[in-house]
Amino acid sequence: MQKELNRDxxxxxxxxxxxxxxxxxxxDQYVDALLGFxxxxxxxxxxxxxxxxxxxxxxxxYRKRLSGTDNVKFxxxxxxxxxxxxxxxxxxxxxxxxxxxxxxxxxEPAHDDVIIETEIKQENSDILKTAIRKLTDxxxxxxxxxxxxxxxxxxxxxxxxxxxxxxxxxxxxxxKALRISIQKGHTSFNMLLMFYRLYSRIYR
Amino acid sequence: MNNKIKxxxxxxxxxxxxSDENIETLAGRDVEKNIESVAQARQIYDYLKVAKFLxxxxxKENMKSRIHGSxxxxxxxxxxxxxxxxxxxxIFGLLGSYGIYNHFTDPDIVYFAKKLEKTYPNEETxxxxxxxxxxxxxxxxxxxxYEKSGKNITIGAEEKVxxxxxxxxxxxxxxxxPYGKRSQITLGEGTKVWLNSGSKLVYPAVFASNKREVYIExxxxxxVTHAEEIPFFVNSRDFTVKVTGTIFNVSAYPDDVNSSTxxxxxxxxxxSNEKSLLHHEKIEVKPGEIVIYDPANDSFQQWxxxxxxxxxxxKGYYVFKSEKLSNILRKISRYYNVEISTEKKGWLDExxxxxxxxxxxxxxxxxxxTKTLPFDYKSVNNKISIY
Numbered sequence: 001m002q003k004e005l006n007r008d009x010x011x012x013x014x015x016x017x018x019x020x021x022x023x024x025x026x027x028d029q030y031v032d033a034l035l036g037f038x039x040x041x042x043x044x045x046x047x048x049x050x051x052x053x054x055x056x057x058x059x060x061x062y063r064k065r066l067s068g069t070d071n072v073k074f075x076x077x078x079x080x081x082x083x084x085x086x087x088x089x090x091x092x093x094x095x096x097x098x099x100x101x102x103x104x105x106x107x108e109p110a111h112d113d114v115i116i117e118t119e120i121k122q123e124n125s126d127i128l129k130t131a132i133r134k135l136t137d138x139x140x141x142x143x144x145x146x147x148x149x150x151x152x153x154x155x156x157x158x159x160x161x162x163x164x165x166x167x168x169x170x171x172x173x174x175x176k177a178l179r180i181s182i183q184k185g186h187t188s189f190n191m192l193l194m195f196y197r198l199y200s201r202i203y204r
Numbered sequence: 205m206n207n208k209i210k211x212x213x214x215x216x217x218x219x220x221x222x223s224d225e226n227i228e229t230l231a232g233r234d235v236e237k238n239i240e241s242v243a244q245a246r247q248i249y250d251y252l253k254v255a256k257f258l259x260x261x262x263x264k265e266n267m268k269s270r271i272h273g274s275x276x277x278x279x280x281x282x283x284x285x286x287x288x289x290x291x292x293x294x295i296f297g298l299l300g301s302y303g304i305y306n307h308f309t310d311p312d313i314v315y316f317a318k319k320l321e322k323t324y325p326n327e328e329t330x331x332x333x334x335x336x337x338x339x340x341x342x343x344x345x346x347x348x349x350y351e352k353s354g355k356n357i358t359i360g361a362e363e364k365v366x367x368x369x370x371x372x373x374x375x376x377x378x379x380x381x382p383y384g385k386r387s388q389i390t391l392g393e394g395t396k397v398w399l400n401s402g403s404k405l406v407y408p409a410v411f412a413s414n415k416r417e418v419y420i421e422x423x424x425x426x427x428v429t430h431a432e433e434i435p436f437f438v439n440s441r442d443f444t445v446k447v448t449g450t451i452f453n454v455s456a457y458p459d460d461v462n463s464s465t466x467x468x469x470x471x472x473x474x475x476s477n478e479k480s481l482l483h484h485e486k487i488e489v490k491p492g493e494i495v496i497y498d499p500a501n502d503s504f505q506q507w508x509x510x511x512x513x514x515x516x517x518x519k520g521y522y523v524f525k526s527e528k529l530s531n532i533l534r535k536i537s538r539y540y541n542v543e544i545s546t547e548k549k550g551w552l553d554e555x556x557x558x559x560x561x562x563x564x565x566x567x568x569x570x571x572x573x574t575k576t577l578p579f580d581y582k583s584v585n586n587k588i589s590i591y
Contacts, residue, residue, distance in 0.1 A: 020275075027268055027271065028268075046370075125251055171218055176214050
């Protein structure tokens with residue numbers, strides 16, 4: 001983890017000092033995270049791509065004036081969110097399409113292989129998927145930032161414009177809802193399987 | 205279920221320091237007692253951890269080349285601004301034209317082509333369209349024809365393919381022809397390209413209004429539709445060919461030291477890709493000439509030849525004049541997708557003159573050569589060894 005942060009730090013610094021390769025390295029490293037993050041705020045993929053394009057172009061244009069940061073991901077998320085919101089507010093003057101603003105995200109597991117790899121059974125992920133859809137937007141965003149993106153509570157709070165305490169509460173409530181959903185959904189047979197897996201994990 | 209256990213799953217997951225390794229230890233010392241909540245926590249954790257949105261690599265690369273293009277445009281504009289504020293008129297006059305801003309940057313298409321995966325499984329000809337859509341073509345000799353809009357494509361006599369195109373963004377298509385196969389592509393504005401074995405052609409589905417630009421790796425013959433105001437650029441590893449309308453051959457295989465071009469009709473200009481501020485190798489080619497690029501000296505060598513010797517491969521035969529056996533063997537190997545090894549290297553520098561019909565089997569081609577170069581060979585399972 002520490003190593004990863006340092007690598008990003010150097011990448012960021014060399015980008016600021018005019019290294020174009022570092023700039024495109026940053027793109028390669030963060031494009032997935034940014035797309036995933038952006039999908040929580042808009043469902044219009046082309047619009048999102050435009051925003052990410054503009055974000056990188058801005059970074060490039062103002063590179064000399066960028067501050068140093070040891071958490072590039074956090075920095076980019078915050079900037080992308082601002083960008084999306086600015087563009088959306090511009091857009092909403094011209095269009096009445098409210099759907100864009102109340103982005104209802106749908107958490108589709110991305111790839112079958114990935115699911116097999118992480119040994120999550122289809123049944124469980126279906127239950128969790130349904131449960132996640134019932135969470136508030138903010139809870140979903142907070143979950144994504146904490147688990148998929150490994151951000152800290154203060155960072156999540158700042159990106160979502162809420163206090164650290166509410167970030168914590170949001171996540172706690174979200175997890176609780178998920179936990180209850182799988183508890184309800186489980187047959188005892190599944191539970192047995194789970195115990196077996198866990199035992200072999202601990203006492204290997 | 206007792207209350208204490210119920211709380212544990214949330215407590216474990218909400219922990220600031222949670223990671224893949226420590227879920228079990230976060231449950232406290234008595235893991236067995238908390239086993240159910242740990243299992244629940246693990247399940248939820250595993251689910252949340254998996255990235256939910258994965259975009260195709262091609263889309264991300266498209267975005268990247270778009271950003272690259274915008275960055276280059278920005279740099280150009282900024283240079284112009286800087287200069288205009290400092291005695292720019294003088295410098296403008298001195299350095300000539302707008303071309304100088306383009307001088308050090310690869311065109312977007314070259315950037316895109318270089319980012320493409322280097323290797324593909326080499327059994328079928330592949331056509332890559334918008335958004336990573338991929339079409340496999342089984343025929344040994346295939347044709348691909350675009351209609352004007354770039355959206356509708358006919359493969360062979362019958363198969364039709366459609367791709368969606370956004371008018372604002374340039375979409376690049378790619379044809380990859382493996383060893384042992386050939387393909388003939390007709391682009392939307394009428395230009396025809398014959399792609400030889402082991403080649404790759406990258407081109408926009410629709411050309412821009414002010415220039416036409418493609419990228420070639422390997423060998424191809426271009427029959428470019430004439431349009432004086434819309435120059436056609438063929439980018440390759442070592443040089444760029446600028447044409448308005450003509451027929452010519454480009455050979456730029458990654459495993460050949462020298463790239464070359466042969467002009468049959470019209471006029472072309474070659475620009476070396478090696479650039480420094482004061483020197484940019486450029487040469488004009490006349491019909492009936494071959495130009496070979498020498499990478500060691502960044503220079504072109506040019507002389508008269510019989511163009512048919514270099515264009516005949518699209519009709520299935522090669523003409524050689526004092527050509528080294530090593531070069532001929534490499535052509536046979538690509539054309540038929542066979543491995544050729546030589547035990548006695550001495551033969552490789554011997555030369556052969558004559559025409560070889562590649563519509564026959566590789567063995568028959570070799571038999572013909574052995575009439576003047578008496579080497580022996582054996583052929584087993586698509587592998588030929590010469591001794």
